[in-house]
Amino acid sequence: MFDLHGRVAVVTGASSGLGRQMALGFARQGADLVIMARRVNKLEEVAEEIRSLGVRCLPIQCDVTDTEAVNRAAEQTIEYYGKVDILVNNAGASRNAGVLDMSDEDWNFTMQADLTSVFKVTRAFAKYMVNQRYGRIINIASIYGQVGNTAMDTVAYHSSKGGVVNFTRAVAAELAKYNITCNTISPGYFETELTADTLKTDSFKKFMEVSVPLGRYGREGELNPAAIFLASDEASYITGQNIKVDGGYTSV
Numbered sequence: 001m002f003d004l005h006g007r008v009a010v011v012t013g014a015s016s017g018l019g020r021q022m023a024l025g026f027a028r029q030g031a032d033l034v035i036m037a038r039r040v041n042k043l044e045e046v047a048e049e050i051r052s053l054g055v056r057c058l059p060i061q062c063d064v065t066d067t068e069a070v071n072r073a074a075e076q077t078i079e080y081y082g083k084v085d086i087l088v089n090n091a092g093a094s095r096n097a098g099v100l101d102m103s104d105e106d107w108n109f110t111m112q113a114d115l116t117s118v119f120k121v122t123r124a125f126a127k128y129m130v131n132q133r134y135g136r137i138i139n140i141a142s143i144y145g146q147v148g149n150t151a152m153d154t155v156a157y158h159s160s161k162g163g164v165v166n167f168t169r170a171v172a173a174e175l176a177k178y179n180i181t182c183n184t185i186s187p188g189y190f191e192t193e194l195t196a197d198t199l200k201t202d203s204f205k206k207f208m209e210v211s212v213p214l215g216r217y218g219r220e221g222e223l224n225p226a227a228i229f230l231a232s233d234e235a236s237y238i239t240g241q242n243i244k245v246d247g248g249y250t251s252v
């Protein structure tokens with residue numbers, strides 16, 4: 001089960017963190033990869049790691065907020081592999097502030113990076129999935145897309161990730177007739193470039209210990225099983241769903 005040999009998987013934001021980990025996870029299951037991000041050197045390093053697992057990897061430098069660049073990336077993928085089976089919308093970033101202090105600029109930056117980008121990349125790649133009558137789209141939201149929180153003020157991030165959860169349902173309903181599934185994974189706290197500064201503080205560790213039932217942050221690779229499952233043929237009757245990989249954070 002969960003074999004991905006013969007599948008082509010695209011992962012955005014794969015130059016670091018959870019995107020890199022999921023791309024490597026797919027490669028270990030046999031998938032060929034397209035990895036996208038802005039930092040070319042980092043992408044090349046990840047591409048080498050992926051190829052060392054015996055699969056193909058096409059790194060594409062792409063800002064996922066740039067419509068032209070995203071459309072070009074989809075075209076390049078089809079030119080190179082002839083198809084796209086799996087798309088993981090993982091790239092994300094945040095400028096944090098509360099509703100009273102948030103500037104228009106920071107609000108727009110975060111919505112573009114976390115929500116509009118998911119729309120643009122899905123639009124570009126899904127049209128090829130429609131032609132081939134097969135697709136697995138996985139959108140990475142967050143526990144902050146389900147609930148508010150008292151640890152930090154991140155109103156735009158909460159809003160964008162909440163948008164991703166319902167964007168997923170809308171796309172799932174629209175594209176089901178083409179044998180395309182679309183699901184969300186909502187991670188809890190994982191140490192990555194995005195979160196390291198916050199998660200290593202004593203005050204946040206104390207907050208985590210009382211708010212995460214499993215009592216720890218997510219470890220490297222712990223998001224992968226959910227992504228591999230949703231990307232697999234075996235998940236053929238699951239669409240519009242939202243799997244929380246959060247140590248129980250949203251269950252209490």
Ligand SMILES: NC(=O)c1ccc[n+]([C@@H]2O[C@H](COP(=O)([O-])OP(=O)(O)OC[C@H]3O[C@@H](n4cnc5c(N)ncnc54)[C@H](OP(=O)(O)O)[C@@H]3O)[C@@H](O)[C@H]2O)c1
Pocket residue numbers: 012013014015016017018019036037038039040042062063064065090091092093113140141142143186187188189190191192193194195
């Ligand atoms: N870590 C957590 O605890 C956590 C929790 C919940 C949700 N998430 C979500 O998980 C996803 C991955 O985050 P992470 O924690 O792995 O953070 P990360 O290590 O900072 O990775 C973010 C990735 O997104 C890429 N990226 C950002 N803006 C981009 C843009 N405009 N165009 C293309 N690529 C862009 C970055 O690459 P370049 O800089 O090279 O472009 C990087 O590869 C995000 O959607 C995040 O919101 C993370």
